[in-house]
Amino acid sequence: MQTTNNKAAPRNGTASTPRPYSTKSGWNYKSGFDRAKLPSPTDYFAQQGLKLTGGGEWKNVICPFHGDSKPSLRVRIDTGGFRCMVCGAHGGDVLAFHRQRYGLNFKQAAQQLSAWNGGAR
Numbered sequence: 001m002q003t004t005n006n007k008a009a010p011r012n013g014t015a016s017t018p019r020p021y022s023t024k025s026g027w028n029y030k031s032g033f034d035r036a037k038l039p040s041p042t043d044y045f046a047q048q049g050l051k052l053t054g055g056g057e058w059k060n061v062i063c064p065f066h067g068d069s070k071p072s073l074r075v076r077i078d079t080g081g082f083r084c085m086v087c088g089a090h091g092g093d094v095l096a097f098h099r100q101r102y103g104l105n106f107k108q109a110a111q112q113l114s115a116w117n118g119g120a121r
């Protein structure tokens with residue numbers, strides 16, 4: 001008895017290897033942002049009518065994110081970073097502050113702070 005073991009192994013000629021598509025998703029939503037145009041934290045918080053008190057680089061401010069009566073919000077005047085000791089609001093710069101305070105998206109906040117290159121897509 002002989003078993004012929006020479007089955008032609010079916011060659012998978014149509015092996016479809018998924019090609020990694022590099023689809024660019026339109027425009028980068030941060031493309032028009034120019035961080036250099038952000039107002040300085042000192043100017044910004046003054047514009048917002050927030051009084052900075054205290055010495056050093058961390059200032060105390062009445063927190064606009066909760067019903068604050070005494071300054072609980074600490075802001076860094078060099079970076080605009082902020083953190084509230086009471087409600088926990090925090091962020092890294094005046095843009096983050098602006099977004100949170102007014103519920104804006106990145107572009108809207110950048111535009112309002114004149115840090116968006118107009119019309120750039």
Ligand SMILES: [Zn+2]
Nearest residue numbers: 063066084087
């Ligand atoms: Zn707060």
